[in-house]
Amino acid sequence: MSTVGTGSNDKCKIGVYVCHCGINISSKVDVSKTVRFAAKLPHVTVSREYKFMCADPGQDLIQQDIRDGRINRAVVASCSPLMHEPTFRNTMAEAGGNPFLFQMANIREHVSWVTLDNTAATEKAMSLISAAVERVVFHQPLMPNRVPVHPDVLVVGGGIAGIHAALTLADAGQKVYLVEREPSIGGHMAKFDKTFPTLDCSACILTPKMSAVRAHSNITLWSYSEVIGVDGFVGNFKVRVRRKPRYIIEERCVGCLDCIEACIYKSGKVPDEFNEGLVKRKPVYIPFPQATPLVAVIDAKTCIGIRTGKCKMTCIDACERDAIDLNQSEEINEIEVGAIILATGFKTFNAKRIYRYGYGKYSNIYTSLELERMVNAAGPTGGEITLKNGQKPKAVGIVHCVGSRDNKTNKYCSKVCCMYSLKLAHLIKERTGAEVYNFYIDMRTPGKGYEEFYDRLLEENVHFIRGRVAEITDWVMTPEEEGKLVIRAEDTLVGVVRRVPVDMVVLSVGLEPQPDAEDVGRLFNISCTREGWFLERHPKLAPVSTFTDGIFLAGACQGPKDIPDSVAQAGAAAAEALALIDRGYVVLEPNTAYVQDELCSGCKTCIDLCPYGAISFDDEKDTAKVNGALCKGCGTCVASCPSGSLQQYLFTDDQIFSEIKGVILYA
Amino acid sequence: MGYAKHRGKIRFESDLEPDFSKEISSIPEGEQLFSCIQCGTCSGMCPLSQYMDYTPRQIIAMIRGGFKNDVLSSYTTWLCASCYSCAVECPKEIKLTDIMYAAKRLAIREGVYPKRFPIPILAHEFFKNVDDSGRNSEGRLILRLLLRTNPLRLFNQAGLGWRLLKTGRFSLKKESIVHKGELKNILKVLEKEHMVKSKEELAPGREAGS
Amino acid sequence: MSYLYFPGCSLKSSGRAYEESMLSVFSTLGLKINEIEDWNCCGATAYMSISELKAFALSARIFALAERQMQASDRADIVVPCAACYLGLNKTRHYLAEHPKLRRKIYKALNAANLKYTGRMQVRHPLDVLNNDVGIEKISSLLVNPLEGVQIACYYGCQLLRPYSDFDDQHEPSTMDRLLKALGAEIVDWPLKSRCCGGSLTGTVQDVGLRLSYILLKEAKKRGCDVIATACPLCQFNLECYQSRMNRYYKDKINVPVAYFTQLMGIAFGLSPQQLGIQRLFIPLKSGAGHVCL
Incomplete structure (x- = not known):
């Protein structure tokens, strides 16, 4: 069994370094006391403190002690190993030590940041240091594993973020798979008419990028498809993609619309998703004129031919290219990629959840996204802003923060609504000349x-009332309110309640995570915040990385973002993926399992349990054998081994038990 | 409307009581008031804000700012009919109705509620009525309220009283529970804790803003 | 099913018709209901303005009396028809459950009278009991006199729904609508069904109180209602008894009967006007089209 200093010729000499972390640790923990305490622990030859251990002078302390032969193992008591374990392992290696003869004690996140009690903090810090010292005694010198990186990249989601990431990678020469759930890429941006603050035409700047995706030889575009399985690890992911049947043979369809015209339904039948349900579409359709790919799709739920088989199937006759196949079934494609970029976007808040705003109850109350379609020249009204009765509105109210900054719906600020509300206010004013009232809590325009x-809108005589709308009703109190929708809110800058009669209301709905974000997170083994946004590795310093190496985030799936931010983050995610591919290999923790042959009984329990097929049976020796290249260090076999033969590097029984002993001995 | 008062538009720090917000927020969940973002949903929902001298939102800002005298002597807290519209719609889940009650109780304890304003008088009468006999005697309550505020309105109300009497919906009988002693014992235990030590100590009101 | 009953002060005086009609309807439906013995005032609104702590004690005594009256094994909810009492008792239940410090004080006070509160009793409004325990099906099976052609505006008021109601939607209540619709009435959709009537302001600051009630009457009438159904004694009092005064004050001619929903249910069940306290109404129940089955 392991003995003290296994694998090292020298006697075990441990250096303990306690970090002040400025005052993050030292304001709660009596650092000097912990240093004096550590000096008396077994095998400890050096015990020091420093203001910032992660800074160069801090690292120099360790390196000097190694070079001078004072220590051959180190314990740093500072922050979470998530932050600086790699730093200090490098420190060890650079000075000629083995990076794994090192252990970290987390006395910041686990101690000083979570208590107000200085005495208790110092006590806990000492017990954690004691545990780390006891553990590091049993550490073995290890070498990290290197595995090659597959050069292809998967981008999930074909909104502006996914499009930009895919193009960046493809232009850099990488092969990219772009998977989009809807029949066309384009995302929310394809629905907008103008973009703030420059008011340039959304389609004019987006569609060239959509065409570029279609034309790029490095991009494989799978629309109407979903990722259903992800295996493997950084550099070597195996992904399964389901290509839903669109009942149209993609290679043959040229988007001529003949099938749509020939459909036995002479007019629309189901709410048109692309137009936010403002109009209806047929079961066979192309979402919008610039759809990419420009290929029709048949909605199986509403197509009579698919549902019952009892249809004249006029569409099939109409298609000159024989592109329609009502018997098409789904296809599962398996691909291998080295990195994955998630750009799955957001959904807008369901305005019906705030009953007081009358959405779905009164007519002429629209969500902002519905209004985007209405003001869009390619939209259902050809860009005309009209009431249900066909007239132009004379007064329009825009209600900010619908489903944002509200404990009962979403606590956070959705970030983009102030600006898009200003944009819509401008467009409404421009197209109709109506009086436009913005009801806002705080105007956020950084x-x-x-x-x-915002200045421009103020000059355009748009009304700004600082107050969150209380309710919208058709309850009339004065003659001029007759036949109008009445918005009731406090004008908080004046301190009076106002009733503003309008013809049309626009609810500026907030941004929410996709309803299946939790499931998608699980699929890709990444976490979500409490609200359901994908969690980045670090909010400031690793905003596009996740806690799963090789999986990156782009766009609003990580949190509300406008177009410039989404594009910037998509570029950053592409760069991160490229950095990974360009290096060509990844270094893996040497935390693989190993068999102690003399203890293995040959029961083969572990072989079936291994999710990676990394364990085989050695018939000659009659023992199990672990393939280190396949082992991911999940520990399943270790836990299940009845004879205790299986062990895992970095988590041997000796290491774990001595760590526990360290805590107990202290207490 | 007629209840607004003219006040100077300047407050010196010496006019303010910084601990006022702590006093008010000491009620259960009262600390929630510090999360107010001044959005005005409360005022917009409130069916009475148009009659108030300060809107409910302003009351929160004034509590936070330490405007103790202004809050306690305002009509706003007394006009609150406790319909809870503000509380259920507040995006920060501030229980504004409870805060209004806390301000009313403080105003009574310190004797700074608006004088001759019938609402605190009704509260006093109701309180005494119930403390004495365990139940409220509606008829007697209304009569006492009118006598204490505006006896002339007795004539005004005579017709209504007569109709109520005729339909069996009004009497001057004193309602009471049987075990008054039991109730007194219960309430006595709480005397020390309760803001106003006994009903005799209810401070007389003073003219608001004076 | 059997229930304990807390009437509160109003149901014994100005709101007598509510008690009479509710008890009649409950007995028609076979519900047993026992009044809590020696109940006291719940400590609502006006009382709470002076002492919240004592108000909780008043409500706690009611719960304690109710618990003493029922075996521990019995499921016994307390039926509370008055909206203010419903709120007061519910508030006490919630606060005692959520705030241990407060709970200890109240326990100590109750102890002085040898009373105990465990919190096992639920507070239920008749609308809750009728919708959820009895059910619309049972209720419509007893229908003998459909309220056909009668346009009813259901008025829920405030404290019945907010902030504690868990039996109905606080924003878009519908329990009363559903009951009366099942009995043949036509329900008027109006946006003010949970807007405050002014409460006791009609008695204290009359111009304000009257205005709040008037707003409701005016809107209900505008939407073509024949009768307003209420579920709270104070709402009923304000909307009905002050109606002639509002007409004088605002130079209007509103003449809309305001009945308890239990009275309207009783009519549909074919009960006699006396059983329902119909004679106590100021404004006779009759619709524009003819009459409400009387």
């Missing part, structure tokens, strides 16, 4: 040219 856009 961004290049954003405040200037």
